[in-house]
Amino acid sequence: MPSSRIPGFYKMSVQERLEKVAEFAGLGEEDKRLLLEKGLSLDIADRMIENVIGTFELPLGIATNFLIDGKDYLIPMAIEEASVVAAASNAAKMAREGGGFVTDYSGNIMIGQIQVVRLNDPYSAKFEVLRHRDEIIEKANEQDPILVNLGGGCKDVEARVIDTIRGKMLIVHLIVDVKDAMGANAVNTMAEAVAPLIERITGGKVYLRIISNLAVYRIARAKAVFKKEAIGGEEVVEGIMNAYAFAEADPFRCATHNKGIMNGISAVVIATGNDFRAVEAGAHSYAAMRGYKPLTTYEVNENGDLVGTIELPIAVGTIGGATKVNPLAKLSLKILGVSTAEELARVMAAVGLAQNFAALRALATEGIQRGHMELHARNIAIMAGASGDEVDMVVEELLKIGKIRMDVAKEVLEKLRARS
Ligand SMILES: CC(C)(COP(=O)([O-])OP(=O)([O-])OC[C@H]1O[C@@H](n2cnc3c(N)ncnc32)[C@H](O)[C@@H]1OP(=O)([O-])[O-])[C@@H](O)C(=O)NCCC(=O)NCCSC(=O)C[C@@](C)(O)CC(=O)[O-]
Ligand SMILES: NC(=O)C1=CN([C@@H]2O[C@H](COP(=O)(O)OP(=O)(O)OC[C@H]3O[C@@H](n4cnc5c(N)ncnc54)[C@H](OP(=O)(O)O)[C@@H]3O)[C@@H](O)[C@H]2O)C=CC1
DSSP: OOOSSOOGGSSOHHHHHHHHHHHHHHHHHOHHHHHHSSSHHHHHHHHSSSOOOOOOOEEEEEEEEEETTEEEEEEEOOOOOHHHHHHHHHHHHHHTTTTEEEEEEEOOEEEEEEEOOOOOOOHHHHHHHHHHHHHHHHHTTTTHHHHHHTEEEEEEEEEEEEETEEEEEEEEEEEOOTTOOHHHHHHHHHHHHHOOOOOOHHSSEEEEEEESSOOSSSSEEEEEEHHHHHHHHHHHHHHHHHHHHHHOOHHHHHHHHHHHHHHHHHHHHHHTOOOHHHHHHHHHHTBBBBBOOOEEEEOOOOSEEEEEEEEEEOOOOSSSTTTTSSSSHHHHHHHHTOHHHHHHHHHHHHHHHHHHHHHHHHHTTSHHHHHHHHHHHHHHHHHTTTTTHHHHHHHHHHHHHTTOOHHHHHHHHHHHHHHO
């Protein structure tokens, strides 16, 4: 297996990088063409959503250096924000010194919710639902024989009575193993199919029948040991511990802390054609379960090294949704070398931890602006009107002056053009 540790990858040309990735992932000429030319054709786009008038593109970058559960990965990330890919690669490089990331996954289990109202005796209705568990499971599984044949399908039924502003309601949960799908369509079909049966069993009226994005049974976890020598010493360890404590105690900071995590996870979710709103909703609702808290934790081990962990629901698929429709999503999975939803979720958890660690390390030391703004300078130069070789020349001058601002970029560009 080739290594994902590719020093100076970012200094190569696009073509050279593509060759490296092709070699790593076994991409053919057709794959390379797809990446360099327009990947998503208008014809496919027109069938994916409604009222299409074009396609909207994002840069696809590759994060290097990831060693996850002993396997090397190159990580495709679709994102508009500068420095995210660099930061992920940077953190993964430092994590390698401690053996890389180890991960864990609780299973491909999603929850379908069925809302039952107009109940005189909701606790009795709950009892009856649980008593008819097998019948409900059987009805749900009739909807998706393929999933059932694959070993998935509805596995259990839960029931909860909740207090609402409109009185007590019975909420029935279908617990569904969706295997390699994200699962929303599969679960929603089951929830709708069992609704009449649940009305019969409870005597109530069913309204909503829909998946829950708070996927508490589909949890991905990752851990990494960042050796203190690899990350800049004890002072850096202490700074990151203080940054973590800040996020743990303050929701204003915690929102930004978790946003940093999602910089990485959402970029991989988008690159693989998955539903980023679903993953974001799951992450933030999970973070809010005991007051809004960080999705990562940091501790110092007996050697003085920093140990980071992450835990969040990650409902993504390698089948279904747009994952197989958008050719670029298929290609991202090929670059990753993953074929199961489980492996994809494990990788995403590692990326989330890496992203958070890189941001905290920068914030707790030199500040975010040096690394981030140096890379963002390219956007500023383009916004100021630079094109082609001018972009690099303007960036170089902005970094020399130490002011990465649009007005300065415009001035630099004018002078540059006047000289040539
Ligand atoms: C930006 C770096 C990586 C520079 O960091 P540096 O120390 O200048 O990097 P280096 O020159 O020592 O290089 C180390 C490795 O980083 C990678 N690397 C280095 N430069 C590049 C590049 N140009 N393009 C791609 N990869 C790059 C690359 O893997 C390289 O290894 P090598 O290949 O040399 O063996 C560092 O300052 C960093 O990690 N900063 C964090 C930036 C960040 O988190 N950005 C996210 C956007 S800000 C935000 O939205 C979230 C936030 C911050 O608000 C979250 C929060 O508050 O918690
Ligand atoms: N709240 C939310 O998050 C919501 C999200 N969505 C959207 O739902 C979509 C995802 O739904 P999803 O159910 O994943 O997609 P699909 O319905 O496209 O695909 C899932 C189906 O693929 C078939 N299948 C074949 N092989 C496998 C396998 N190895 N593992 C699992 N299933 C397999 C299954 O059976 P069969 O072939 O019989 O169908 C399964 O039902 C996304 O586009 C999402 O945006 C929709 C509504 C709400």
